[in-house]
Amino acid sequence: MITPASTQNTSLTERYNQLLQRLTQACEGAARADTVTLLAVSKGHPASAIAALAAQGQRAFGENYLQPALEKMQQLATEQPQLTLEWHYIGGLQSNKTKAVAEHFDWVQSVDRLKIAQRLSEQRPAHLAPLQVLIQVNIDAEAQKSGIAAEETLALARAILGLPNLRLRGLMGLPRAQQDETGTRRSFDHLAALFQQVQKIAPEADTLSMGMSDDLEWAVQAGSTMVRIGTALFGPRTQQPGETASPV
Numbered sequence: 001m002i003t004p005a006s007t008q009n010t011s012l013t014e015r016y017n018q019l020l021q022r023l024t025q026a027c028e029g030a031a032r033a034d035t036v037t038l039l040a041v042s043k044g045h046p047a048s049a050i051a052a053l054a055a056q057g058q059r060a061f062g063e064n065y066l067q068p069a070l071e072k073m074q075q076l077a078t079e080q081p082q083l084t085l086e087w088h089y090i091g092g093l094q095s096n097k098t099k100a101v102a103e104h105f106d107w108v109q110s111v112d113r114l115k116i117a118q119r120l121s122e123q124r125p126a127h128l129a130p131l132q133v134l135i136q137v138n139i140d141a142e143a144q145k146s147g148i149a150a151e152e153t154l155a156l157a158r159a160i161l162g163l164p165n166l167r168l169r170g171l172m173g174l175p176r177a178q179q180d181e182t183g184t185r186r187s188f189d190h191l192a193a194l195f196q197q198v199q200k201i202a203p204e205a206d207t208l209s210m211g212m213s214d215d216l217e218w219a220v221q222a223g224s225t226m227v228r229i230g231t232a233l234f235g236p237r238t239q240q241p242g243e244t245a246s247p248v
C-alpha cells in the first residue's frame with residue numbers, strides 16, 4: 001500500500017493531487033475502467049480547507065456532525081463565484097436531526113433504519129431534488145457500531161424504494177477496525193456481494209461507498225465506487241468543540 005506522504009509540510013493541494021494519483025493507480029491495479037468517486041471527508045476541518053479543495057475541482061464533501069456542517073455551509077454560501085458543492089451526511093442519525101439533514105444535504109450515507117428513512121422522505125423540501133441515500137450496513141456485526149445487520153438490508157432497501165422523496169443509490173460500510181489485510185478484504189467482499197443483491201431490486205443503485213485513507217486500494221479491488229477520505233487529504237483532524245471523538 002502507498003503510505004500518504006508526511007502531511008506536515010505538504011500543502012492541501014499537493015495532498016489532493018497525490019490522492020487523485022493514488023486513486024487512479026488503485027483503479028489501474030484493479031483493472032477498473034470505470035471511475036471511483038472521491039468523497040472528501042471534511043469533518044474537523046474548516047470551511048477554508050473545503051474552499052481550497054473546491055478550487056481544485058473537488059465537488060463532493062462528507063460531514064459527520066450536523067452543527068459544524070451547517071456552519072461551514074453557511075460560510076461557503078457567500079463565496080464568489082458560488083460553489084456548486086455536493087454535501088453528503090455520513091454521521092450517526094437520530095430523529096431530532098433528520099429535518100435539518102433533509103433540508104441541507106444532497107446525500108445521506110448513514111440510513112440504517114426505516115423510521116429515519118421515513119422521516120427524511122417526509123421532511124425533504126418539495127423544491128429540492130429527491131435525497132440520494134445509501135444504507136449503512138454493519139458489515140462485521142459489531143455491537144457498538146451504527147448500521148443495519150447484513151441480513152436485514154434487503155428488507156430495508158425494499159421499504160426505501162417505496163418512499164417518494166428518497167432515491168436509493170446503494171450501500172455504505174466501514175469494516176471492523178484493526179483487522180489484518182485478509183479480514184478487511186473479507187469485509188469489503190461481503191459488502192460488495194450484498195450490494196449486488198440490492199442492485200437486483202433497486203434500479204438506481206450504482207454506489208458502493210467503502211474504503212478510507214488506509215485501505216482504499218483494497219476497497220477499489222473489491223468493487224467500491226466511492227471512497228471516503230479524510231486524513232490522507234486534510235491531515236489530522238482538529239477536534240470540533242462540543243463533539244465527541246467517535247465518528248459514528
Ligand SMILES: *Cc1c(COP(=O)(O)O)cnc(C)c1O
Pocket residue numbers: 041043064090091174212213214228229230231232247248
Ligand atoms: C471520518 C470518516 C471517514 C474518513 O476517515 P479517514 O480515515 O480520515 O480517511 C470516512 N467515513 C466515515 C463514515 C467517517 O466517519
